[in-house]
Each structure stands twice: as C-alpha cells, then as structure tokens.
Amino acid sequence: MVPASAATCDRVKFDGNRYTVCTIDMTASNVRLFLRNEDGVPYAQFAALPDGVQIAMNAGMYHDDRRPVGHYIEDGETEMRVITNAGPGNFGLLPNGVLCLNETTAQVIETLRYVREAPTCTHATQSGPMLVIDGDLHPQFLIDSTSRKRRNGVGTSADGQTLYWAITDNAVTFHEFGRLFRDHLSVPQALFLDGSISRLYDPANGRNDAGAAMGPIIAVVE
Secondary structure, eight states: OOOGGGEEEEEEEETTEEEEEEEEETTSOEEEEEOBOTTSOBOOSGGGSOTTEEEEEEOSOBOTTSOBSSOEEETTEEEEOOOOSOOSTTTTSSSOEEEEEOSSOEEEEEHHHHHHHOOOOSEEEEESOEEEETTEEOTTOOTTOOOOBOOEEEEEOTTSOEEEEEEESSOBOHHHHHHIIIIISOOSEEEEEESTTOOEEEGGGTEEOOOSOOSOEEEEEO
16 A cells, blocks of 8 residues: 555645645555546546545546547557647647656656657656746746636656646636746646646545546556
8 A cells, every 4th residue: 555645635825826736756656547447438537436546636638528639548558649739729739748657757748859759658648738848837828817717737856756736726827837836846847737627536635526527537546
C-alpha cells in the first residue's frame, strides 16, 4: 500500500485564489490512467473505478463517446495518436503538451518536443494549452483577462519525481492558474487538463466531486 505521505492533497491560497493541490511522490506511488473497463465501457465516474484508488482527477479532454481528443496511452497501448496542429478551443491553443507517466517518473512535455524525443511512456495523455513552458507562462495568457472558469491541471518537477495535480476552488484566469504552478509550486512545466468538468476524488479529505461523465481519469492506486 502506498504510504499516506506519498500522495496528499491540501487546500492552498495563492494570489487571492483558492486551490486544492495534490503532491505525489512518483518514487513511492503508483500513478496511472483509466479510460475503459474490461468490457470496453468508459468508467466515466470515480465510483466506477477499480478498488484501491486513493485519489483521482479527470485527465484530459474527450469526445461525447469519451474518446480522448488527443494522444492517449494506457498500460503501454496507444489508443490515440499525437495531435500536432492548432485548432479550436483550449486544446488547440498551441503550444499544448503531453503528460508522460512511467513507474517512478512523470513529465509534462510540450507536444512538438514530445514528437521529436519520442519518450517511452507507460501512460500518457495530451491536452492543452501548456500552462508553464520551461519556466515561462504560455505566451497567449493575458494578465488582464476577464475569462474566469473552474480549471484543473498538472505540473512536474525538473527531476520528474514529483507530480502536482491542481484544481481550482474558485473561478480563475489562465494567467492566474499558470502562476500557481510557476510561482507557488515552482515547476518548470505544467499542463492544463480541462475546465468546467474538473473534478477531484480525495476520500481522505472527504471529497468526491459529482458531475458529468468523464473521459480519461488519472489516479493514484494501491
């Protein structure tokens, strides 16, 4: 069983906004993606996940039938190719990126770099936009933006041994959300996952967000 200290979620106040941030020690945690059960049916809800899930969060954009919009790998099997072109919506606001998970490391990698380097990932999910790229905020984020929404995302330490999940507890701008990762969590790379459907499962703190059916889900499991 993963030690309790290896994956913990805490309430954070930063720059006038409220967040829940989960800090995961990749060297002592089993982190993976979930999309469908053995019968090919999308899990869609936290309650449908297998036993042993300690914390979980939605992990990328998806179509109405729960298929991932972008690149997706689960247990070493690729379901969806990498999407490199710009497009509508947040996903296509380049640069976007890929979260690549292995047994003891996690990396957020900008999409074109991911294609060039072709890392081996046991699990991977693509989303966008990037929030932080090599220590800088996404170039299209506006400090005076009025677009405030619920959001969630992930960031990774430079050595890949610490993974951060964050979900907003009030509506924020992209610029504010990016600053949480860059200035408070001090991560060099961070990736936006989704907006209004953002949800967190953290039973240790009595949290099990309800809402619409989800596509990919990231979880820490025993």
